[in-house]
Amino acid sequence: MEATEQRSESTATIDSQSDAEAASTACLGGDKALVEALRSGCEASFAVLIDRHQASMLRVAEFYVADRAAAEDVVQETWMAVIRGIDRFDGRSSIKTWMFRILTNRAKTMGQRAARVVPVSAILGGAAAEDCAVDPARFFDARHPQWPGHWCNPPTAWALGPDDQVATNEAIEVVLLAITGLPAMQRTVITLRDVECWTSREVCIALALTETNQRVLLHRARSRVRRRLEQHEDEAADRLEA
Amino acid sequence: MIAEDLACQELVELVTDYLEGALAPCRRARFEQHLAACPFCVTYVEQIRQIITTASAVAPQRLSPAAQQRLLRAFRGWHSLEPPPPHESG
Numbered sequence: 299m300e301a302t303e304q305r306s307e308s309t310a311t312i313d314s315q316s317d318a319e320a321a322s323t324a325c326l327g328g329d330k331a332l333v334e335a336l337r338s339g340c341e342a343s344f345a346v347l348i349d350r351h352q353a354s355m356l357r358v359a360e361f362y363v364a365d366r367a368a369a370e371d372v373v374q375e376t377w378m379a380v381i382r383g384i385d386r387f388d389g390r391s392s393i394k395t396w397m398f399r400i401l402t403n404r405a406k407t408m409g410q411r412a413a414r415v416v417p418v419s420a421i422l423g424g425a426a427a428e429d430c431a432v433d434p435a436r437f438f439d440a441r442h443p444q445w446p447g448h449w450c451n452p453p454t455a456w457a458l459g460p461d462d463q464v465a466t467n468e469a470i471e472v473v474l475l476a477i478t479g480l481p482a483m484q485r486t487v488i489t490l491r492d493v494e495c496w497t498s499r500e501v502c503i504a505l506a507l508t509e510t511n512q513r514v515l516l517h518r519a520r521s522r523v524r525r526r527l528e529q530h531e532d533e534a535a536d537r538l539e540a
Numbered sequence: 541m542i543a544e545d546l547a548c549q550e551l552v553e554l555v556t557d558y559l560e561g562a563l564a565p566c567r568r569a570r571f572e573q574h575l576a577a578c579p580f581c582v583t584y585v586e587q588i589r590q591i592i593t594t595a596s597a598v599a600p601q602r603l604s605p606a607a608q609q610r611l612l613r614a615f616r617g618w619h620s621l622e623p624p625p626p627h628e629s630g
């Protein structure tokens with residue numbers, strides 16, 4: 299703690315060059331170095347943190363509260379709590395987990411005030427046709443003598459698919475558009491999991507979801523995005539034929 | 541030719557559980573047995589994997605420079621404030 303105070307005194311003299319150096323060291327050095335830099339008041343390391351987490355913080359906050367403005371308030375409050383409380387961070391969890399715990403608690407409180415707690419029933423309820431991974435019409439009827447429940451109109455390999463595991467720009471665009479059009483909860487889960495590569499545990503904690511509900515949302519989201527990309531492929535094939 | 545107990549229509553609903561490692565061993569075995577015999581479902585699972593690969597290539601959202609500047613200005617203010625008492629678990 300003493301060292302921290304000394305360092306914050308010297309902050310004023312840090313020029314932008316060494317600030318940037320400190321930030322890049324902080325990135326390479328992982329949490330411990332980043333936390334040290336934040337405690338010393340290093341602005342560039344705060345910029346690193348903002349860059350890494352601001353978008354997902356807004357996403358998570360929006361999961362709980364009524365509107366964008368309220369979500370922005372929650373995020374702003376969280377940043378202040380993070381900076382003012384950084385000396386209390388004990389390193390038992392990652393700084394990301396710690397930050398999102400602060401955010402989630404605040405967002406939950408605010409969400410309750412706005413009477414908008416996530417109804418879990420809304421996740422699993424109403425298994426509409428839309429929630430089937432694939433249009434039931436693409437399978438043989440369950441009473442089909444030979445192939446009950448098997449493909450009658452099977453998927454065909456995509457022209458647009460990633461070549462050697464590298465996604466094409468066109469595919470990225472279609473996927474992004476499809477994700478944007480998803481119902482809110484599905485969109486939040488697939489974005490955190492597949493775009494931002496969070497673990498399922500991180501997502502469950504941040505969104506206060508059970509593992510099962512998280513998987514249901516992820517499943518519906520991925521299935522819908524696949525359907526959208528398939529549609530895109532079909533349209534492209536039709537254009538070629540025309 | 542096609543595994544008896546798992547229909548394609550059931551398999552497509554289990555893909556996420558499969559990829560997440562959440563299937564019980566016996567169901568997992570049935571899933572893989574089905575894949576070994578059904579090229580259509582192999583294509584399906586492959587497409588879901590392509591979705592995941594493609595999504596991970598989406599560029600992360602960036603904060604506008606103006607919004608970032610606002611936060612950094614606030615940071616200076618927060619940091620110059622008296623820090624709260626230490627030793628509260630975090």
Ligand SMILES: [Zn+2]
Pocket residue numbers: 449547548551574578580581
């Ligand atoms: Zn099959």
